[in-house]
Amino acid sequence: MLSSVLVVLLSLTTPVASTEVDSSSLGCPLIGQEYGIGSRDSEKRAFSQLQPLIGKRFSAIDTMKEYKYSVGIFRDAVDGFKNVGVLQESLLDKRVHVLGFYNSTRIYSGDDCVVIEYLHGEKYHSHCGGKQTGHHYL
Template sequence: MKYLQTQNSAFVILLTYISTRVFGQKPAPLCTFTNHKTSQSEMNKRLQPLLGRVFETREKESLYTYNIGICVNVDPQKKFGENVGVVQIADKAPRHWVIGYYNNSQLIEGTDWLILEYLDGQKYGSHCGQEPRKARIMIKCDRNVKSGEETVKIIRQETDKTQDCYYLFEISSPDICFKGPYYNVLSGSQSMHIPQCLMFVIPVFVYFLHIIP
């Protein structure tokens, strides 16, 4: 009887441990797209390969470092606050500016690119009409980059405007490349799919069959 009680106790401990491991897991990071009618899960779907990643970059000869999170807080300790998508950190003075929050996001989708936008950052002090800062993260298709080894770079800080200022970042990734049933024969604006090529080639071939004796 004592042996059975020991077994039962061990089972309860194991079950408690498993329950804690399963139900105590944090949910996957997600952006909140407040201005979109499409479901949140669908909006996050194309970002799935990069969700939860945190990148760091700095401009050449800059005094600032930028931390960029893809639908996740840029710092696990949340020392910059909750839902911080992009933060700018000064090298010398202990100061930082929140550029945008991922719980107020927008997404622009192209065939082989995405623009993830974080809104409602800290307001500018004396320029850009003192509007809130925002970050635009362009994620473009690049099959020469290995999945999981993506890096980010800052393209520009657009502040020479009276409004709609932004920080533009760029990430190249193979994971957002178009994965359709056909592949491109040519690149750039001249690209055509295989079925489209056949539409032109077959009539020409038939024509020559009729005129050649």
């Protein structure tokens, strides 16, 4: 069975022009900013690298054709689900689960990748000790 973790691979090999990006204007305060964690410069660099993708939506169906995953890059993954960055929908019974919110975000970057972590999704019902979901996107 496919894990509920969805990885979106985004190639950022083309250099992106550096721009001043303010996460608060996107409605997605970064967790590190709230708690004074992380480097503001690295967050700005990560947002700069993501600029071509901000506001876009992606979806995928797992190989077992049981679930559809919808991801919004700093926008609602699906209309009608405010601040939801990741949504899992059962293709069998149409139940939906919120896996993470874009207004509860951590972001960091490496030399050739950016990781977005949407946090505070629904708690797992039957596994992972009932912990809250949170998902990383690369």
